[in-house]
Amino acid sequence: MTLPDPQTSRIDLKLVAEMVQPDTRVLDVGCGDGALLALLAETRGVDARGIELSREGVAGCVARGLSVIQGDADTDLVDYPDDSFDYVILSQTIQATRNPRLVLEQMLRIGRHAIVSFPNFGHWRMRSQVFFQGRMPVTDALPYTWWDTPNIHFCTIRDFVALCDLIGARMERAVALDAAGGKVRVNAPWWFWNLFGAQAVFLLKRG
Amino acid sequence: MSDLSPSLADPQKEANEPSSPVARFGPDTPLLMDCGLVLDRWQIAYQTYGALNADKSNAVLVCHALTGDQYVASRNPVTGKGGWWTAMIGPGKPIDTDRFFVICANVIGGCTGTTGPASTNPKTGTPWGLSFPVVTIRDMVRAQAALIDHLSIETLFCVAGGSMGGMQVLQWVASYPGRVFAALPLATGAKHSAQNIAFHEVGRQAVMADPDWRQGRYLEEGTRPSKGLSVARMGAHITYLSEQALHRKFGRKLQDREAPTFSFDADFQVESYLRHQGVSFVERFDANSYLYVTRAMDYFDLAADHDGVLARAFTGTKTRFCVASFTSDWLFPTADSRAIVHALNAAGASVSFVELESDKGHDAFLLEEPNLFATTRGFISAAARARGI
Numbered sequence: 001m002t003l004p005d006p007q008t009s010r011i012d013l014k015l016v017a018e019m020v021q022p023d024t025r026v027l028d029v030g031c032g033d034g035a036l037l038a039l040l041a042e043t044r045g046v047d048a049r050g051i052e053l054s055r056e057g058v059a060g061c062v063a064r065g066l067s068v069i070q071g072d073a074d075t076d077l078v079d080y081p082d083d084s085f086d087y088v089i090l091s092q093t094i095q096a097t098r099n100p101r102l103v104l105e106q107m108l109r110i111g112r113h114a115i116v117s118f119p120n121f122g123h124w125r126m127r128s129q130v131f132f133q134g135r136m137p138v139t140d141a142l143p144y145t146w147w148d149t150p151n152i153h154f155c156t157i158r159d160f161v162a163l164c165d166l167i168g169a170r171m172e173r174a175v176a177l178d179a180a181g182g183k184v185r186v187n188a189p190w191w192f193w194n195l196f197g198a199q200a201v202f203l204l205k206r207g
Numbered sequence: 208m209s210d211l212s213p214s215l216a217d218p219q220k221e222a223n224e225p226s227s228p229v230a231r232f233g234p235d236t237p238l239l240m241d242c243g244l245v246l247d248r249w250q251i252a253y254q255t256y257g258a259l260n261a262d263k264s265n266a267v268l269v270c271h272a273l274t275g276d277q278y279v280a281s282r283n284p285v286t287g288k289g290g291w292w293t294a295m296i297g298p299g300k301p302i303d304t305d306r307f308f309v310i311c312a313n314v315i316g317g318c319t320g321t322t323g324p325a326s327t328n329p330k331t332g333t334p335w336g337l338s339f340p341v342v343t344i345r346d347m348v349r350a351q352a353a354l355i356d357h358l359s360i361e362t363l364f365c366v367a368g369g370s371m372g373g374m375q376v377l378q379w380v381a382s383y384p385g386r387v388f389a390a391l392p393l394a395t396g397a398k399h400s401a402q403n404i405a406f407h408e409v410g411r412q413a414v415m416a417d418p419d420w421r422q423g424r425y426l427e428e429g430t431r432p433s434k435g436l437s438v439a440r441m442g443a444h445i446t447y448l449s450e451q452a453l454h455r456k457f458g459r460k461l462q463d464r465e466a467p468t469f470s471f472d473a474d475f476q477v478e479s480y481l482r483h484q485g486v487s488f489v490e491r492f493d494a495n496s497y498l499y500v501t502r503a504m505d506y507f508d509l510a511a512d513h514d515g516v517l518a519r520a521f522t523g524t525k526t527r528f529c530v531a532s533f534t535s536d537w538l539f540p541t542a543d544s545r546a547i548v549h550a551l552n553a554a555g556a557s558v559s560f561v562e563l564e565s566d567k568g569h570d571a572f573l574l575e576e577p578n579l580f581a582t583t584r585g586f587i588s589a590a591a592r593a594r595g596i
Contacts (some may be wrong), residue, residue: 065589
């Protein structure tokens with residue numbers, strides 16, 4: 001099923017929203033300004049909740065009428081009971097968590113499904129900046145310099161898949177997007193995804 | 208020392224015959240108190256603003272804090288001052304009286320028209336004084352529910368309040384889970400901390416140490432424990448502010464003088480400010496009521512009523528919550544609000560939470576705080592959309 005374009009330029013939001021079944025309970029971890037929550041509420045009729053670290057983000061979400069809690073993915077997910085959501089979403093946030101493995105495990109405990117989207121550090125642009133310029137990459141998707149970034153745990157698509165194997169998460173769907181926002185060929189091998197996917201979206205389930 | 212004895216309004220008149228609507232209840236609708244006693248003749252004084260819609264779905268109950276009253280958005284007849292939450296409530300305000308029917312009642316144990324220790328005990332014809340049963344937050348909410356029944360309203364669109372008012376909001380959802388569509392507990396906690404109980408005890412001891420308190424019988428004996436109550440208020444007032452707010456407002460500035468007097472006069476501005484706060488408080492508040500309502504807050508521990516598990520207070524709740532705390536509030540710090548939010552999450556409730564940046568301390572919820580207004584407006588508007596009003 002395809003959805004109308006969200007008002008944001010973030011194509012991954014649309015992709016994430018398409019993975020969510022209608023009329024379900026969704027927790028968006030690191031929901032920012034609530035763009036995904038609003039999209040889900042409008043187009044999927046879901047009972048959408050959010051967690052956001054920044055006070056400005058939460059205040060903005062609440063003022064938009066969204067149910068959002070100020071909190072930290074690294075510490076606050078433990079407070080949620082098992083199976084309290086159908087989907088727990090971590091959209092472009094895993095690289096900013098202190099303990100990605102723990103966060104992912106908590107997501108799969110709280111939700112029946114987890115959806116994770118992240119920038120792929122194995123993308124050829126990243127590799128080439130490190131390889132040819134010898135500098136930490138700065139791209140449109142990751143516009144921060146190394147000394148001024150909220151991101152502390154980068155991974156590649158292959159790294160993420162390895163983590164999923166380690167914690168016994170089952171992959172239900174995986175999509176990689178190239179730099180232009182187009183889908184990388186579905187039947188391509190992992191190395192191809194890892195090289196040409198600028199970002200990736202995974203739908204996971206407890207193993 | 209400056210004079211702490213102000214001119215007093217007649218507290219008993221306002222306690223028995225307030226200048227606001229009153230719902231009176233008789234033996235057929237007694238108030239069953241948590242302490243085991245029963246009030247078989249009692250009354251609750253309230254104010255309303257705006258209009259109730261045809262299907263009675265737009266009622267907002269506002270719960271007042273410790274020394275508040277029912278005059279939330281209108282002039283208080285004793286002090287002559289405007290309502291205590293006019294920033295929040297009124298036409299076009301975050302709690303919009305053009306859209307909602309706002310109700311605010313004086314709590315049981317209070318002194319502006321709801322039965323309390325300053326009221327006349329119908330059985331004796333004298334003021335209740337300390338023979339009044341000890342009040343709990345749940346008793347306050349039970350009395351409010353009787354008023355809401357009296358107004359023929361089944362479900363409240365929203366119950367809102369800060370501090371002790373926030374405790375009532377939480378108790379409302381716990382006591383009457385199906386009757387609250389949205390809840391807005393601000394700068395509050397699900398229990399009163401040991402530190403807060405300690406502060407209250409200092410205040411009560413100040414009142415009871417005043418020789419004019421007369422073991423609580425001052426109304427009959429024609430005295431007032433003004434000095435004790437004033438000191439109690441001065442102490443409490445400090446806890447409502449923050450170090451930054453006091454520093455910004457007063458620093459170490461002297462009051463009407465160039466140099467210290469080497470005496471115990473109010474040399475510092477902060478001293479005269481506190482004395483003024485104390486004196487103006489005793490003009491409008493009954494000392495025994497102060498004992499009762501502080502005690503009610505002390506006893507509040509919502510988790511204790513549910514086997515120590517706060518989440519059980521909210522099991523299966525359909526109410527939408529918005530919880531907010533303030534960064535400089537040391538009476539109800541953010542951790543208290545987080546404990547509420549964790550319990551609501553565990554209960555699967557719909558909850559928003561934000562810690563608002565303010566250097567104004569606990570009292571920030573009563574003051575001009577644009578972030579608080581934006582949060583409240585957003586939450587109330589979204590809830591109203593969901594409710595179809």
